[in-house]
Amino acid sequence: MKGIYSALLASFDEQGKINEQGVREIVRHNIDKMMVDGLYVGGSTGENFMLSTEEKKQIFEIAKDEAGSEVKLIAQVGSINVYESIDLAKHATALGYDAISAVTPFYYKFSFEEIKDYYNMIIDSVDNRLIIYSIPFLTGVDMSVEQFGELFENPKIIGVKFTAADFFLLERMRKAYPDKLIFAGFDEMMLSAAVLDVDGAIGSTFNVNGPRARQIYELAKAGKIEEAREIQHTTNDLIAAILDNGLYPTIKCILEEQGVHAGCCRKPMASATPEARIRAREIYKQYIK
Template structure:
């Protein structure tokens, strides 16, 4: 089973200046992605600042997103936690909202052992019936999911995919070789084409917040056999992609969106404003690419 093929946007959560969720702006963003060929919405993830949202806020944002999208493209919600009980309860609550799938990050900070991590995911998988995408991002969690552990997890019926953000192409290739049943999505915007070349089905993208059509075309062109076009789009926009990670995500993408007129508001603390030199670099690259302003 494949939840989506192409570009899934890891969508930002827009805030007002008083740090409340800006629902009218969120609706605009969602419609923007429908109009610009985004293939799936990933809500309440790292880019959506889930770490600073209450459960009540997260549930309301997910519910709102599902209602606005109204089955036009898949909606996948982040429900991971370093507390298994909380992840189980929250995942079950999100499933009841009608989400198409869950994105569940590796338990972070605790640095669980393999038995613990397996049982963490097993508990979540048994509590829901919707598809689950594992999220491997050791730079944030401090844990890399081993190939034997992934192989074991892939045998659970509703664990169907992995968002792979280790940055290790050899590791990703081993997943593709040993566990072909596990759909791979790139979790790094600068490595989309390399992962597609070993069988990945798409990307869960930060840069798609501002270049949705380009990200979609890069993936679909490559998958449809136009390898040169896909490769060219990856290489042509990698400086922009890299500038969006010049500081901790989602600080630069929100800065970029505000610079372009999207008016998505600030990040919640502890994510602060960009350093002036980094902001200048980001804006220079945005201007160089002529990225369209918000319409």
């Protein structure tokens, strides 16, 4: 399960409906051109939290049908509705996903015991493995080393997607749980996470910057920090330009420049304006082509 995973984008038409061919093309692009080890399907990058349960299932089905067993697949099934999460976990497991993942329950101020119950309910409902999706800046849920340890007491909870800038916590977790998988979740901080011996990374910009992500990870693992740092500098120049122009719309425009029908964003998220499309083309030519 280790390595470089793209947080898979989803493709929608102008009416907000899933563009199946576009999703298939994004999957193929990631496998054939970005050379990733796996796909993280149904996460924030896939605009998951704006989709119905049936639409989430459809994305899982398309991605699995297109990828087959070529790469590892992780299905993000987390939801504020734990019964939807269980339904999605069963669906992804039946499809043959290698693992499931679940974001911490958000919006309400859930206690840690409630969060722990949520994770155990999901993973105990299926014969699969679960990776916690920790993204405190969006969910408002911070957990301690000890609390992660309590979750890891369930042997089916095998790791965490760590999307946070708290590298002290990351280091403490790596030392405390050497046998658990830790995936870095911030593309722009990948080198720092790799130095702390994470097991891989899951990123949205890997859809267009996968080869550099792998270089950073492998160079850091080999102790070639100066070389990795130079590639991280270039990567962060790219990321800064993408963020300034609109994260998901710009990545989709860059994919369109490469012949991939990445489509529109799902409302209420705005798609790229004509000006943003021009800027995305410039970013593509400067940093990727």
